[in-house]
Amino acid sequence: MSTGGDRIAAPGTEEADWAAWLPGTDWPVWTPDPAWSRVAVCAAHPDDEVLGAGGALARLAAAGVQLDLVAVTDGEGSHPGSTVLTPAELAYARVAETEHALAALGVSARVVRLGLPDSGLAAREAELTRRLADAVARCDAVLAPWSGDAHPDHEAVGRAALTAGRTAGVPVWQYPVWAWHWATPGDPRVPWHTAHRVPLSPREQAAKRAAVACFLTQVRALGPGAGDRAVLPPDVLAHFDRDSEVLFR
Numbered sequence: 281m282s283t284g285g286d287r288i289a290a291p292g293t294e295e296a297d298w299a300a301w302l303p304g305t306d307w308p309v310w311t312p313d314p315a316w317s318r319v320a321v322c323a324a325h326p327d328d329e330v331l332g333a334g335g336a337l338a339r340l341a342a343a344g345v346q347l348d349l350v351a352v353t354d355g356e357g358s359h360p361g362s363t364v365l366t367p368a369e370l371a372y373a374r375v376a377e378t379e380h381a382l383a384a385l386g387v388s389a390r391v392v393r394l395g396l397p398d399s400g401l402a403a404r405e406a407e408l409t410r411r412l413a414d415a416v417a418r419c420d421a422v423l424a425p426w427s428g429d430a431h432p433d434h435e436a437v438g439r440a441a442l443t444a445g446r447t448a449g450v451p452v453w454q455y456p457v458w459a460w461h462w463a464t465p466g467d468p469r470v471p472w473h474t475a476h477r478v479p480l481s482p483r484e485q486a487a488k489r490a491a492v493a494c495f496l497t498q499v500r501a502l503g504p505g506a507g508d509r510a511v512l513p514p515d516v517l518a519h520f521d522r523d524s525e526v527l528f529r
């Protein structure tokens with residue numbers, strides 16, 4: 281997930297605050313429809329799908345559901361000030377990291393790479409919506425970033441997925457990523473009334489942890505320079521090491 285936006289740059293909510301609040305929520309449990317045979321998983325950047333819904337993906341794959349990963353960008357914009365990796369080298373690395381992460385989840389996805397520009401999706405939204413419509417037309421459900429996640433790319437993919445899903449008559453489930461950083465428990469900017477809880481088994485949680493660790497260009501500093509800092513430092517990663525996920529519908 282490339283960074284962008286004031287809410288993302290600002291200091292975030294500590295995981296301990298979420299850990300104290302989440303168990304008291306009474307959201308329905310997300311249960312994949314046994315009739316689903318193919319689900320489209322949309323990601324703005326390589327790692328969004330694993331951070332936001334890696335446990336859900338592992339569950340779907342274990343149930344024999346075919347997953348189509350629609351990778352909208354290759355994530356070349358995560359370190360614009362890097363003195364270590366060029367954007368092309370970052371993209372190459374991040375695509376490979378996604379392959380390793382999916383394998384860690386037990387997911388054998390058909391990957392469709394749209395090759396749209398990292399950090400430039402809002403300006404390409406009409407094209408993005410058309411291409412997602414093609415990708416979701418043969419699917420029974422869609423997973424996509426939350427359209428209110430504060431990262432402009434996440435929001436563009438979320439909106440495009442909602443439009444594509446509505447047109448195709450396919451349900452769209454949205455996963456928050458950066459919201460766990462900038463929002464607070466009970467935050468009125470978040471549609472908690474549409475939230476569903478995805479409890480993860482110890483096995484699913486372990487698989488997700490292993491998958492997240494595959495994104496080396498994001499979880500570790502590329503080098504000592506200010507432009508090479510980890511995009512996902514430990515305080516952010518803590519939000520994705522829980523025993524549950526949340527999907528909005």
Ligand SMILES: [Zn+2]
Binds near residue numbers: 328
């Ligand atoms: Zn992202």
